Amino acid sequence: MTSRKAEILVGFFVALAIAATLLLALKVANQGMAGSGETYKLNARFDNIGGLKARSSVKVGGVVVGRVERIYLDGADLIPVVELQISSEYKNTFPDTSSLSILTSGLLGEQFIGLQPGFIFPEDLVSIEEDKVCESADLRQCPYLTEGEEIFDTKSALVLEDLIGQFLFNQGSE
Amino acid sequence: MTQLANYFASIGRTTIEKVVAIGQASLMLFGALFAFPKVKNIGLTIHQIYVVGVQSLLIIMVSGLFIGMVMALQGYTILVNYGAEGSLGPMVALSLLRELGPVVTALLFAGRAGSALTAEIGLMKATEQLSSLEMMAVDPLRRVIAPRFWAGVISMPMLAIIFSAIGILGGHLVGVDWLGVDSGSYWSIMQSTVEWDKDVVNGIIKSIVFALVVVWIALYKGYSCVPTSEGISQATTQTVVYSSLLILGLDFILTALMFGIS
Numbered sequence: 322m323t324s325r326k327a328e329i330l331v332g333f334f335v336a337l338a339i340a341a342t343l344l345l346a347l348k349v350a351n352q353g354m355a356g357s358g359e360t361y362k363l364n365a366r367f368d369n370i371g372g373l374k375a376r377s378s379v380k381v382g383g384v385v386v387g388r389v390e391r392i393y394l395d396g397a398d399l400i401p402v403v404e405l406q407i408s409s410e411y412k413n414t415f416p417d418t419s420s421l422s423i424l425t426s427g428l429l430g431e432q433f434i435g436l437q438p439g440f441i442f443p444e445d446l447v448s449i450e451e452d453k454v455c456e457s458a459d460l461r462q463c464p465y466l467t468e469g470e471e472i473f474d475t476k477s478a479l480v481l482e483d484l485i486g487q488f489l490f491n492q493g494s495e
Numbered sequence: 496m497t498q499l500a501n502y503f504a505s506i507g508r509t510t511i512e513k514v515v516a517i518g519q520a521s522l523m524l525f526g527a528l529f530a531f532p533k534v535k536n537i538g539l540t541i542h543q544i545y546v547v548g549v550q551s552l553l554i555i556m557v558s559g560l561f562i563g564m565v566m567a568l569q570g571y572t573i574l575v576n577y578g579a580e581g582s583l584g585p586m587v588a589l590s591l592l593r594e595l596g597p598v599v600t601a602l603l604f605a606g607r608a609g610s611a612l613t614a615e616i617g618l619m620k621a622t623e624q625l626s627s628l629e630m631m632a633v634d635p636l637r638r639v640i641a642p643r644f645w646a647g648v649i650s651m652p653m654l655a656i657i658f659s660a661i662g663i664l665g666g667h668l669v670g671v672d673w674l675g676v677d678s679g680s681y682w683s684i685m686q687s688t689v690e691w692d693k694d695v696v697n698g699i700i701k702s703i704v705f706a707l708v709v710v711w712i713a714l715y716k717g718y719s720c721v722p723t724s725e726g727i728s729q730a731t732t733q734t735v736v737y738s739s740l741l742i743l744g745l746d747f748i749l750t751a752l753m754f755g756i757s
Contacts, residue, residue, distance in 0.1 A: 327545035334549045338653035341660035348682065349588050349663060350691040376683030388679055431581040431680050 359409035360387065364471040365421050365434075370401045371478025372432045373423055379405055379434045386411050389434065405434070413465045416441045420474035432478060439474075441465075520715040523640065527714070530634070530641035539642040540649075547608045547643070548650030552657070554607055555600060559658035562595055563587060563665030571674050580676050584685035587666035588659075592689065592698045593754065596659035598746050601705035604651055605738040609713035612643055613734040616717030617727035625718075640714050647710035648703065655702035697753045704745060709738045 367373075370392060379387040387407035395402050407415075418439025425432050445464040466472065566587050574580045616639065619625050625635045663685075670676045689695070713734045720730035 324542075327542055327549075330549045331541050331544050334544070334552060334650075334653065337552070338656055341653075341657045344660045344663075345592070345656065345695050346691065349592075349660075349685055350689045350695055374683060374687045376679060376686065378677060378679045378683075385677065385679065388683075426578065426581065431684055 360406040361409055361412060361468045362390070363405040363407060363466055364469070365403050365405065365475050366395070366398075366400050366471070366473075367403060367421075367423065367475050367477050368400065369477040369480060370403060371423055371480065372425075373403065373434070373478065374432075377431065377433050379407065379436055381415075381436045381438065386436065403434070407466075413463070413467070415439075415466045417464055417466060417470070418474070419466060419472060420476065421472050422476035423478035425479075516719070519719060520711065523636065523715055523718055524711055526634075526636035527641045527644040530637040536638075536642070539638070540645050543642045543646030544650055547612070547646045548654060551604060551607045551650070551654060554603055555654045555658050556661050558599060558603060559591075559596075559661035560665040562599065563591065563662030564669045566590060566595075566662070567666035567669040567674070571670055571676065580670075580674075581680035581684055583666070583670045583676050584681035584683075585688035587670070588663050588685045588689050589694060591659045591662040591666075592694045594746070594750070596655045596662065597698050597701035597705055598742060600651065600655040600658045600702060601709055601742045602739055604647075604654065604706075605709045605713070605735055605742065608647065608650075609709050609734050609738055610731045612647070612710070612713040613717040613720070613731045614727060616640075616643075616714060617720040617722070617730050620718065620720060621722035621724075621727060623722075640718065644710050644714060647713075648706045651706035651709070652699050652702045655698065659698065701746065701749050701753075704749060705742050708741050708745060712738045712741070 373389060373392065375389055375391050377389045378385045379389065387405055390404040390406045392401060392403050394400070415436065416439040418441075420437045420439065422435050422437065423432055424435045441464050567583060570583050570586045571580055574582055574586070616625075619639065625639065628635045628638060667678075667681060671678045671681050716730040716734045716737075720726045
């Protein structure tokens with residue numbers, strides 16, 4: 322009645338449909354599993370994140386170096402905290418003094434985080450080479466951004482209403 | 496005077512015929528719906544899923560791929576003017592999940608599987624196989640119609656899901672790999688825009704409704720066709736025409752109910 326070939330192909334068909342449903346569920350509709358490759362985590366606090374969303378990109382001079390993992394409100398301070406996943410390819414690359422700002426690509430484009438690399442004091446550079454602090458267990462000594470570290474120098478997203486308000490205020494005071 | 500009477504008589508006859516046809520079709524649907532295949536006969540339904548679903552897989556996958564690719568190409572050329580090519584992902588995903596997936600799958604299904612069902616059952620009727628089944632005390636509704644009906648209703652939503660998934664991957668292929676849209680923004684904006692219950696589930700509901708309509712029309716047209724070669728060819732044509740029109744009409748109603756006035 323039912324040949325074995327037909328049964329196998331129907332099984333294949335059902336498996337394909339389940340795979341497609343999973344693709345729609347995980348990749349299209351919800352937060353899928355994290356992107357590929359090794360990453361390390363950074364935190365940053367912003368006064369206002371504007372239209373930033375989870376999985377928005379983190380760029381240095383236009384080059385994508387990581388993604389926004391999640392955004393949540395700090396329970397105590399009620400300040401938005403953004404969790405970043407930076408590709409391990411850029412481990413020990415960005416100095417502690419780097420700053421973050423929320424930028425918009427194009428007029429109607431999506432928002433992303435721009436990372437502006439800072440500087441390293443020459444004596445720190447020497448100490449890295451001598452002591453290899455960035456390979457030791459105590460990463461706090463390392464002058465580079467490392468796993469779990471927080472970036473303090475952040476610039477909020479531009480809010481058009483605030484800008485206009487400020488402009489009018491300046492005009493009025495003249 | 497007689498001519499006028501004849502005219503009204505013809506209107507009355509057509510109306511009665513239509514009502515009888517709707518009644519017969521409803522009876523057949525009722526028979527098929529409540530003749531859910533028994534465990535013993537599940538093989539019949541699986542075989543029909545093979546005929547109706549698996550054999551439609553190739554045309555569905557190829558059309559899905561190309562429709563996704565075309566949508567990405569067209570969307571990109573317009574969106575790039577506004578620097579909004581990041582919104583390509585949600586555009587492709589939403590139009591596929593909400594509209595093109597269910598509708599194009601149903602239209603292709605009506606052409607590929609619906610016409611075949613009508614022709615098969617029409618020929619069974621013309622060669623009096625259905626009457627012989629009845630003679631042997633086998634209910635043709637249970638033995639012939641029900642497995643095909645359920646196979647169609649089970650297969651079509653799966654085909655629509657596969658269509659949408661392949662279309663989105665095709666859009667990724669053209670948009671991200673060829674035209675250089677950022678892969679992260681393609682997926683991330685899509686994920687933040689597409690909602691599981693609002694978009695994906697409504698698309699699946701649509702395709703289940705279309706499946707009921709297409710399979711019902713195909714089976715009824717075959718079951719009630721004039722048992723001649725001309726009658727079968729007419730029934731096959733009518734299947735494709737009626738189901739296509741009903742799909743497009745129902746799609747508007749369903750869209751208005753699901754996404755329209757809220």
